[in-house]
Amino acid sequence: APAAQAPAPAAAPAPAAAPAAPQLSVEQLLDAARSAMNDERLVAPAGSNAVEFYLAVLEQQPDNDVARQALVDVFPLAANTAERAIAQRDVAEADRIIALLDKASPGSFTVTSLR
Secondary structure, three states: OOOOOOOOOOOOOOOOOOOOOOOOOHHHHHHHHHHHHHOOOOOOOOOOOHHHHHHHHHHHOOOOHHHHHHHHHHHHHHHHHHHHHHHOOOHHHHHHHHHHHHHHOOOOHHHHHHO
16 A cells, blocks of 8 residues: 655745754654653753644644643743743743743743743
């Protein structure tokens, strides 16, 4: 039988949010996100972390329940990481994490309070 997954036609350029992710399929992104979670790469390093992979899934499939729930689950842990970055005066890292949190939950009280 022919392979079930034919190469997808070239799509419009993806937003610059996740530069490494656009060429990956939803399943590949979910696998990468699970691997990142297992390795405790919740929000770092930039471009290779669970939050960015789950956000990239939602760019391709906005109604993906697995990615949505994972972001809800990881959100408080990521917020704690941002708070630690702020406490360590690592402003650039804190800003990067807060931007990810804002994409995961736009306008949330947590994001507002971290800023």
